[in-house]
Amino acid sequence: MSTTDGPTLIPDDSSAQEIADREAKMRRRKGWFPGLSDKWNALPRQTQWLFLIIVVVIAYLLPILNPPLITTEPGNNWQIALAQMSVYALIAVGLNVVVGYAGLLDLGYVAFFALGSYTSAMFTSPDSPYVHIPYLWTLPLAMAVAMFFGVVLGVPTLRLRGDYLAIVTLGFGEIVRILATIIPAMKGQVGFQNVGHPPGTDSAGQTIFQNSNGTPWYWLTLSIIIVVLLAAGNLERSRVGRAWIAIREDEDAAEIMGVPTFKYKVWAFAIGASVGGLSGALFAGQVGFVNNQKFDIATSILFVAAVVMGGTGNKVGAILGGALVAYIPLRFTAIAEFKYLIFGAALVIIMIFRPGGLLPARQSLLAYGRLAYNKLRGINGDIPASGKVVLQSGKGADK
Amino acid sequence: MTLLELKNISVHYGRIQAISDMSFSVEEGEIVSLIGANGAGKTTTMRTISGLLSPSAGSITFAGEDITRMKAHIRVVHGISQAPEGRGIFPGMTVEENLDMGSYGRKDRTKVSDDLERVFDLFPRLKERIKQLGGTMSGGEQQMLAIGRALMSNPKLLLLDEPSMGLAPQFIRQIFKIVTEINNQGTTVLLVEQNANQALARAHRAFVLETGSITHRGTGKELLANPAVKEAYLGVG
Numbered sequence: 001m002s003t004t005d006g007p008t009l010i011p012d013d014s015s016a017q018e019i020a021d022r023e024a025k026m027r028r029r030k031g032w033f034p035g036l037s038d039k040w041n042a043l044p045r046q047t048q049w050l051f052l053i054i055v056v057v058i059a060y061l062l063p064i065l066n067p068p069l070i071t072t073e074p075g076n077n078w079q080i081a082l083a084q085m086s087v088y089a090l091i092a093v094g095l096n097v098v099v100g101y102a103g104l105l106d107l108g109y110v111a112f113f114a115l116g117s118y119t120s121a122m123f124t125s126p127d128s129p130y131v132h133i134p135y136l137w138t139l140p141l142a143m144a145v146a147m148f149f150g151v152v153l154g155v156p157t158l159r160l161r162g163d164y165l166a167i168v169t170l171g172f173g174e175i176v177r178i179l180a181t182i183i184p185a186m187k188g189q190v191g192f193q194n195v196g197h198p199p200g201t202d203s204a205g206q207t208i209f210q211n212s213n214g215t216p217w218y219w220l221t222l223s224i225i226i227v228v229l230l231a232a233g234n235l236e237r238s239r240v241g242r243a244w245i246a247i248r249e250d251e252d253a254a255e256i257m258g259v260p261t262f263k264y265k266v267w268a269f270a271i272g273a274s275v276g277g278l279s280g281a282l283f284a285g286q287v288g289f290v291n292n293q294k295f296d297i298a299t300s301i302l303f304v305a306a307v308v309m310g311g312t313g314n315k316v317g318a319i320l321g322g323a324l325v326a327y328i329p330l331r332f333t334a335i336a337e338f339k340y341l342i343f344g345a346a347l348v349i350i351m352i353f354r355p356g357g358l359l360p361a362r363q364s365l366l367a368y369g370r371l372a373y374n375k376l377r378g379i380n381g382d383i384p385a386s387g388k389v390v391l392q393s394g395k396g397a398d399k
Numbered sequence: 400m401t402l403l404e405l406k407n408i409s410v411h412y413g414r415i416q417a418i419s420d421m422s423f424s425v426e427e428g429e430i431v432s433l434i435g436a437n438g439a440g441k442t443t444t445m446r447t448i449s450g451l452l453s454p455s456a457g458s459i460t461f462a463g464e465d466i467t468r469m470k471a472h473i474r475v476v477h478g479i480s481q482a483p484e485g486r487g488i489f490p491g492m493t494v495e496e497n498l499d500m501g502s503y504g505r506k507d508r509t510k511v512s513d514d515l516e517r518v519f520d521l522f523p524r525l526k527e528r529i530k531q532l533g534g535t536m537s538g539g540e541q542q543m544l545a546i547g548r549a550l551m552s553n554p555k556l557l558l559l560d561e562p563s564m565g566l567a568p569q570f571i572r573q574i575f576k577i578v579t580e581i582n583n584q585g586t587t588v589l590l591v592e593q594n595a596n597q598a599l600a601r602a603h604r605a606f607v608l609e610t611g612s613i614t615h616r617g618t619g620k621e622l623l624a625n626p627a628v629k630e631a632y633l634g635v636g
């Protein structure tokens with residue numbers, strides 16, 4: 001047609017297609033369990049639910065089963081270990097909303113955890129001169145406080161991207177810790193003892209939620225995790241969830257698709273922060289003591305490591321990562337001192353062999369588009385011959 | 400009717416001026432091409448129109464409405480859609496998910512399937528690959544996907560930023576053919592290109608950009624025949 005088109009010895013449509021196919025095949029990632037998530041999605045809904053219910057029942061029975069080999073005893077009390085693992089799992093689920101879904105690297109997440117802990121402690125501990133309210137009331141309050149600070153931090157900083165955001169959040173994490181040290185009302189290293197707990201006594205008149213008894217705390221946190229997971233799952237499939245994924249993939253492209261990127265980034269930050277606050281309050285209640293020593297940067301990095309290890313963007317992976325990060329030093333007490341060394345090495349190894357984390361994310365993002373596709377299929381009959389597409393179209397129908 | 404009008408637009412990156420005092424307009428139903436060398440300000444112009452950059456001076460009017468201060472995601476709803484430079488598709492999403500994102504801002508969801516049909520008519524290849532991840536497709540297919548995704552918002556004005564970048568001549572010809580086809584279906588197209596030959600041949604009107612301002616303007620054919628343009632951009636002379 002024109003001079004710049006050059007010689008016509010170039011590949012024609014079909015051979016160009018072949019090349020593209022070959023390249024695509026090479027680029028496909030191989031996991032440890034290839035096709036596991038496909039198989040899972042192909043199962044009928046009832047089977048999926050049945051399987052999930054079994055997993056949940058086993059999770060609830062864990063403190064009673066005390067399975068040999070897996071248990072952290074004799075080194076550490078197994079029930080308390082479980083309670084701590086569940087708190088870390090909840091943290092990871094919350095951070096996963098920020099880092100995993102929206103792709104915002106938040107290195108100061110410990111700040112929200114600290115805010116939740118302090119909220120719970122300052123309103124229930126006898127060491128605190130302020131108003132005292134029942135412990136359970138501090139859970140929503142901790143969420144609200146953390147969410148408020150999430151928005152306060154998010155609005156000015158979420159205009160930054162990537163590394164810059166990471167640096168600013170890192171700074172925020174430190175600010176909260178240092179404020180806890182220098183503000184007299186937050187009692188620095190002395191801290192707050194006898195943080196409250198949920199009400200209730202057993203038949204013998206003993207308090208159920210004792211600091212030394214991990215089981216009720218574990219069950220409480222596990223129940224909260226399930227509720228948060230259901231909520232996160234719904235968010236993930238909603239317009240908000242799709243907007244987050246789009247922002248993570250390409251922020252500019254998301255904006256010109258009509259996604260109000262700034263608004264949704266603040267949303268991700270606020271929702272993540274509130275879950276962080278909630279887990280902080282649970283942690284404070286279970287341990288019964290809050291001071292400024294637990295909220296350092298290393299802890300913050302550990303949270304991020306939990307999410308990355310489990311599989312950024314996958315909520316089940318986040319639970320696994322969070323639980324593992326708490327479990328490993330408790331189970332292998334001999335190496336607990338070197339836990340950061342080991343996590344570092346583990347992360348490097350995981351990033352090499354499994355760049356998507358232990359359970360890589362793969363969301364299904366279609367919302368109303370699916371209706372359109374089904375309608376189109378109805379109009380135009382079958383999709384043109386391509387084995388792969390035909391195979392999957394059967395699967396799409398039962399979703 | 401004038402669909403888009405830029406008046407005395409200047410854009411700065413910090414202190415560096417990328418575009419100075421630029422004015423031009425796009426009439427409804429046209430294909431308008433902006434050509435120019437690297438660093439002439441082509442992409443900056445596009446990003447200013449789509450709202451990803453805000454001008455330091457001047458005004459932008461779209462369909463009779465001043466949109467100078469309007470956010471990018473609202474401009475989409477008003478009918479400006481961009482296929483960004485370097486394709487800018489979502490690599491981790493499948494073709495259908497990418498297209499679905501294209502209709503994100505729409506209120507009239509019942510019409511989405513009509514547009515989907517239109518996109519699949521223009522790019523049958525996309526229909527064959529609806530389940531493939533965007534990032535694993537070839538460059539030409541990604542470009543098709545980017546244009547298809549931009550069309551999913553049913554825009555009045557389609558902004559194409561270097562659709563031929565990095566493509567085999569084979570695909571370039573096909574893409575430009577489709578651009579004309581899209582225009583024939585009633586969508587106004589503003590095209591930014593380094594491939595001056597194709598861009599001028601397809602355009603009703605065209606502008607030549609040099610270091611942030613327009614140096615030549617005219618119909619596509621006039622510019623193709625213009626000796627200065629020929630020498631600088633067509634490699635003839």
